[in-house]
Amino acid sequence: MHFTSDNASGVPEQIIAALARANAGFAPSYGADALMDEVRARIRALFEAPRAAVYLVATGTAANALSLATYCPPWGAVYCHRIAHIEEDECGAPEFYTGGAKLVKIDGEGGKMTPPALEVRLAAAAPVGVHNVQKGMLSLTNLTEAGTRYSPAEIAALASVARAHGLPVHLDGARFANALTAEGCTPAEMTWRAGVDVLSLGGTKNGLMGAEAVVIFDPARAWEFELRRKRGGHLFSKHRFLSAQFAAWLEDDLWLNLARRANAMAARLEGGLAGLPGARLRFARGGNMVFAELPRKAHARARAAGAQYYPWPPEQGEDGPETQPIGVRLVTSWCTGEADIDRFLAALKGEGDQKAG
Amino acid sequence: MHFTSDNASGVPEQIIAALARANAGFAPSYGADALMDEVRARIRALFEAPRAAVYLVATGTAANALSLATYCPPWGAVYCHRIAHIEEDECGAPEFYTGGAKLVKIDGEGGKMTPPALEVRLAAAAPVGVHNVQKGMLSLTNLTEAGTRYSPAEIAALASVARAHGLPVHLDGARFANALTAEGCTPAEMTWRAGVDVLSLGGTKNGLMGAEAVVIFDPARAWEFELRRKRGGHLFSKHRFLSAQFAAWLEDDLWLNLARRANAMAARLEGGLAGLPGARLRFARGGNMVFAELPRKAHARARAAGAQYYPWPPEQGEDGPETQPIGVRLVTSWCTGEADIDRFLAALKGEGDQKAG
Amino acid sequence: MHFTSDNASGVPEQIIAALARANAGFAPSYGADALMDEVRARIRALFEAPRAAVYLVATGTAANALSLATYCPPWGAVYCHRIAHIEEDECGAPEFYTGGAKLVKIDGEGGKMTPPALEVRLAAAAPVGVHNVQKGMLSLTNLTEAGTRYSPAEIAALASVARAHGLPVHLDGARFANALTAEGCTPAEMTWRAGVDVLSLGGTKNGLMGAEAVVIFDPARAWEFELRRKRGGHLFSKHRFLSAQFAAWLEDDLWLNLARRANAMAARLEGGLAGLPGARLRFARGGNMVFAELPRKAHARARAAGAQYYPWPPEQGEDGPETQPIGVRLVTSWCTGEADIDRFLAALKGEGDQKAG
């Protein structure tokens, strides 16, 4: 019953096998390995982007911060949602990598910003010349941090506002595969066709050990990205072990199937919670995350049964009055078991106790 | 015949096996995994440093740059050898992480600086007050970039000069195990007993996929290091896969045995080169690197036979007059084969050609 | 009729005279001038702070950004009001100087934050460990950017909240003299006795050419400040010309008298506006700034008569529907004339037109 995060799970056996295969003999270092050529070709094909530059790093924070730094100057503003990962969960990595850019928060229901809200903020940014930070770039997250999802049309609408103000667009796709499979569109539709310039394509939360791709659709800034990656200490010498993970992940739709499975588990969980007296679902589920309010007693029973998950929002904490429900975040993964979900639901409902009794 | 770098090799099977074992089930993220507790305990025991803070990152550049940033202020000077990795090969990562510290180069034969050379530089740094960068810290490398080795006594002598000027001491141990086993001393003797405050303990070049430890002997700055690691994007979410590599590496002296093997292969190579007419060995071999000058014809034969290695120093390049020997760097690894070395030596001598003929 | 900003005014003749006096002969550079000794002694005496470190720079942005950088680490949050100068008007200088700290905005009526609002924000900042930026410092502004004023008791209450969370406190005193004389308290009461650690003591807006003091009440970080000042390019070689301005400003209460005069002019202006049909005063005037809503027709008449001032808030712009009043900011200065104010009021009322006609 582990629902803290999809990064608490391991990797499918194909990844271990791929590492073992890649291990044979000597290989060129620092990204010159043949497996990387394969990864690049596959991603270009999948995204219908034959000129795209593709790079691997080991963490999502690195993928995001390097992407932002490549497109936003130190005196720029990065427009993002109030609860974006880059704003809330990276200890200022975007500020560090950009040399002090300012993250400007835009609010919006369910972790999503709307084009009018973005337009208002950008319109307000104009008039004071050199005195305030300049409009820098837009960063969206899909799935969002509230587990909701932008459709390609929604991304395109936001990107269009950004474009009208001259801003490039970043997409934090730590859970890109979850969004993509839930949406049922193509990778191109969710990215460059919708106006995205640079994508953090997350592998770690969807079945890899620690591997993320950055896809830069217009390669004009590719070399700058490479220098920033090296300078940030994110260029692997034994790079083949990143490539191997990604190559196996992209093979035979493994990445999509892992995401589909995680999403299906979240659907099952959501379905079960809908039937829990006193529980309330929050936000429209976009993929593999479920946000809910649980009655305190149900929560206590689940905790007693060993269920692991985080209160949400984080600042809420674990404690609260008996009569007030607790907000929680429940994340499923490619390896979440149906039985686990059913046990969790039973514990919430007190059925587990009865059985145990 | 692959002698470009020890980072062109793979990993021993124990590491793959350890990753497979660590993969089971869910595990706490971000360094809270139980394997990390094991790694920490082992390193503390090995270094006889029960209070040491121990952290893992994936690259040597990250280990070095984060260590320097934790100990040297932005207005400080990092004293290092002219050919130190931090100066030559990290694209300015130390400057980036420290916020603009200045690397001050000290020259010295064979990649080693001497206490008098350090003292002269530090004495000269004193008098101009706020106008120049301040004395910041000392960074040594062992094995050095010229493949030589500092003894504990030599480290202690340099650290003592640094200490007299109030400077902390960093040791870049990308090839620490190679130095340690060649020297035959204890980890403590080569580090904190000799005055080292923070160590980059390299795993990648000695049989890991991408894992380095940072050992901070006085934990006063440990929390700052943790924040810098996160902010640099170097904190792994699925941290257990770093821990697993390190735990397996430290088990049953694997790390030492891998280094011993690489060193032995370098000794064999060195021995063979000593008998090559016209060849000249450069620098006193400290571990698993051999620097030599080769006759152009021998070099051409080796290249023709498929041997891979780099000219050295790097700016020298591949070309040069027939009559002038070429400087080369030859690095052995835990998986270098005796047969490979013998083939390489035969090719240099032209024996391979004869046999083939 | 110049009410755009107090930095559009010049300097009183005493300042020119002081520069001329200071000009004689040679003088030690970089702050070692005898006039600086005098300035330091005067400020220590005025603030009853015999150990305070005192430094001069030429701009308020430098004073603020250097102060913040000295007390807040790169991974820290600077808590400030939503409309603080450091957030809105310095093009990211705090982010640049701190190495990427995050400014966290707290809202509050009239440019003032309240202790409960601060407490809520700080309490929320606690729980996520290394993943988010850490609590860094508190920065207050007095006079605020809305022209209101914190009393010493209000500053003390906010500083007390900060202190309970371990945070140092900065006071942006670009209009400190205006606040001080309006409040009628001592400099110590408004600063260190209320819990302020570091003060930007503004001279430029109150009669100097370009000179601000930074007063660090506990000198432990004084040397760090000096290095940051030099490194930021803010240490004057011919420092005597900054010292001379400050020495003259502090002599015979000139600084207080200039501020009193500016405040008195603002009171006169406020009084006049109170009698203007359709006008509405906003915020409680704390010193030399008046914020009001003016009927569009009155505004048009004032503009036609040549009055200069800015719409407020800045993003509102100049244009708007006839029937909707325009928000404006009116700033008086030590050299604002009574006649100017009366002419402006007459223009607003349309009396100027009639007279002219």
Add this chain to the structure above:
Amino acid sequence: MHFTSDNASGVPEQIIAALARANAGFAPSYGADALMDEVRARIRALFEAPRAAVYLVATGTAANALSLATYCPPWGAVYCHRIAHIEEDECGAPEFYTGGAKLVKIDGEGGKMTPPALEVRLAAAAPVGVHNVQKGMLSLTNLTEAGTRYSPAEIAALASVARAHGLPVHLDGARFANALTAEGCTPAEMTWRAGVDVLSLGGTKNGLMGAEAVVIFDPARAWEFELRRKRGGHLFSKHRFLSAQFAAWLEDDLWLNLARRANAMAARLEGGLAGLPGARLRFARGGNMVFAELPRKAHARARAAGAQYYPWPPEQGEDGPETQPIGVRLVTSWCTGEADIDRFLAALKGEGDQKAG
């Protein structure tokens, strides 16, 4: 007898008068003052550069660091002479403003680098790809820190090497007027016609209180410079007081006449030292700085008579064996008196003592 630095002198009366004139009434802030329009027009005319962007800041360190940051990326190398001011005397300001660029030192007699030495360094920088810092820009100093002078032809030769490697060229002209008048060429000849992209045009050392211009010959990066200036806290609100200094300085060739006078005084000093038994002149005097070795006894007599100057190089310090001469740096200024020089020479020779006796 004050020869420590030209920044120990004051300003000619025209500057005080100009400040008094500029003080009347209100003026637009932040560089929108009419005097700045005048300064810009004058500098464009003087430099025959009608499109040049011209900005004022208060310190030479700001002028240099902002110029470098505008043209050199964080991962770039700034090639400069080993004793350049940006390397030795700015506490790492270039590293701070560029975000961690690396200053690469080139040696050369008398503070001057030669085209072959630069070419060797640039050629060596090429081959290692992403691993080392990239070629960034060239920074020259004229007058150099050893008081020597580059001719336009020498600058052009160095700039040509830089250009061949794609590097822009900065000229640190803290003593530009001294170099210009000594050389007898036009400002254009010494700058853009010789290949200079950006000039720090020093006013402070040549008769201003604290005012330096940055001249950007191709305005493509002008807006970036403006943002960097603001963000660095170097944009003056009461900017007219910088403009007024520069306008007066440029009027009626004042800036050239001040430099000529300083140079003439240095010539007189040099002539006198040539006749001092045991003294030795170092470096070819380029303007207003004289470097010499003095017999210890002469030095002691000068000190006893109250002469002020610095030992050189700085790390040498004041002490040394009786029999060994002391290296000194003697800087004249626009206000150095002939009598002062003669007194100093007399003191060195011991004539002052005899007279006094």
